Amino acid sequence: MFAHASTPDDLKDSQSGITLLELLIVMIISVMFSGLIIMFMFQYWRATATLNNDLSVFTSRLTAGDRLRDALNASSGLIVQNGIADANAGDPDPGIGSGAFWRPIHAIPGTTTMGGDDEVTAVLYFKSPSVNTSGNVIMNGAQPYEDEFVLYLDGTTKRMRMRVLANASAPSNRSTTTCPSGSESASCPIDRLIAEDVSSVAVRFFSRSGNLMDYTSVVDPDTGDYVGPDMPAVEVVELVLYTYKKSTVGGGADSTSQNIIRVALRNI
Numbered sequence: 001m002f003a004h005a006s007t008p009d010d011l012k013d014s015q016s017g018i019t020l021l022e023l024l025i026v027m028i029i030s031v032m033f034s035g036l037i038i039m040f041m042f043q044y045w046r047a048t049a050t051l052n053n054d055l056s057v058f059t060s061r062l063t064a065g066d067r068l069r070d071a072l073n074a075s076s077g078l079i080v081q082n083g084i085a086d087a088n089a090g091d092p093d094p095g096i097g098s099g100a101f102w103r104p105i106h107a108i109p110g111t112t113t114m115g116g117d118d119e120v121t122a123v124l125y126f127k128s129p130s131v132n133t134s135g136n137v138i139m140n141g142a143q144p145y146e147d148e149f150v151l152y153l154d155g156t157t158k159r160m161r162m163r164v165l166a167n168a169s170a171p172s173n174r175s176t177t178t179c180p181s182g183s184e185s186a187s188c189p190i191d192r193l194i195a196e197d198v199s200s201v202a203v204r205f206f207s208r209s210g211n212l213m214d215y216t217s218v219v220d221p222d223t224g225d226y227v228g229p230d231m232p233a234v235e236v237v238e239l240v241l242y243t244y245k246k247s248t249v250g251g252g253a254d255s256t257s258q259n260i261i262r263v264a265l266r267n268i
Helices: 008-014 020-073
Strands: 110-113 120-129 146-154 159-165 192-195 198-206 236-245 255-264
Touching: 020 159, 020 192, 020 236, 020 255, 110 120, 120 198, 159 198
Parallel strands: none
Antiparallel strands: 110 198, 120 146, 146 159, 159 192, 198 236, 236 255
């Protein structure tokens, strides 16, 4: 038998393969598809993180509204300053040396901005009848004993909290005075959490008929002091709670929200 002699065409077929140009095309297409997949993954990741942030802010907003309404609905009125001494006053009145009384707040519509780290900012004070362990109002003659409450912004945690100042003179008072974070104990639990991720709070004051009230609206002609309607005369309070939560993913959208809470007070 004779061996078949290789022709030039046979040699050409045996040496055929992927050319450099074809390899480059395959690599470019692979990189493009890989980039598209990675870009989609990052966009999906950002969208998921943003959605979780939005949900967290939305839940916090609803919870804050419920907590504020529960606290203020039971209130017997707003006050300019706490009358029950507070050993942990975070925003003390500079005019009182003991440091046990928060700075006065008058019925002046305005916005309180969240402070920086270690900064505590008072927002609102109110009072409520003291209640005993059986759920009955504790009377002091013809008038009830009253506990006091402080709404404030904690710049370190970006939270709104509520301090409870229980009236120690009220027999069997079921309220317990609360303390700031770091000072709490079994006998002085931590201040109640109202809202997280707070950026600012706007407050307005109204009469029962809906007229806006402002302490600075009337000036004494002799002294120049403000003598307009103040906290004890307020019958409806409105708080607009602004919340902000930074995105946890680079390039993601930050979450912002606002919640309007309007509550009619008892003004006993």
